[in-house]
Amino acid sequence: MGDACRGEAAHLERLTLEAFQSGLSWLTILNKRDAFREVFAGFDADTVAAFGEGDVERLMTDARIVRNRRKVEAAVTNARATVRLREQGGLVELLWSFRPDQTPAPRSLSHAATSSPESLAMSKALKRAGFAHVGPTTMHALMEAIGIVDDHLVDCHRRGSSGVWTGTAT
Template identity: 80%
Template structure:
């Protein structure tokens, strides 16, 4: 277990965000912050699914390519992908070439389009926000699932989403501020504005 790490700049950060500069930039500017719009939410959901079994740094380094080949995560465009597109993506060395995850990304885009009739992906995801956010003091206290992430996973699977297990959905909830899992003492804790008393 580890608590916040003081960087060379004198700033306290979550341990994972205190090393590699790509991780540090993501930690300091994006992780735990709400995003705007359907495409941004679909992007985070898709990338979290691709991350399964890999390091997040791998995904961050490949994110520009993911954005390019998945049309900026425009659900309408990705929902129209066919077998030829799958083969194209499987031959693309700049992304994670996993057929199951690629198929899931297309299925999730189609499910996102269909979900618009029920209010849309953004409202659906945020409807699983808990009443309180965790307040981990060290990495040993950080959860990997929650009752809400389990419920979200089940609800998404029921309406056609794939590769959205409880752990992946908890990572998504952390990434977009549905929960604030910056460690107590990290300079980013409470920065999302979602949890005003999360310090």
């Protein structure tokens, strides 16, 4: 998911897919990404926020996506919270407010973090704003997915690929 992430829908998509991925392989989610985009209306927050119980039931019968009721319901909850956040600057602004001054610079996989003080703070802020399925480890993965942090190893050819952080070390 290293492609550029711009705008509310793209950020809501990454947040939603990170929640669905929790406990599963990324390949499972990536193979279903087009279906997720279709059933969640391109992650248009207004459309998904209007989903009711009938929509949740419809999604629970769609084998093209991960059929986990808690995660489906969280996607709707999070769309509603995204709409409410617009009054305070919006989802994108909130997420990016947790960008650290420096990105991690792991030299080996054993040094790569799965959470951080920023992902914990982001998790708490999102929960206060009414979001669900946004634990600190999932939010750290989100931070990686949208480029807030670059956890690629220092000597990895993908380091700096988000365009947010450049170079091999900070």
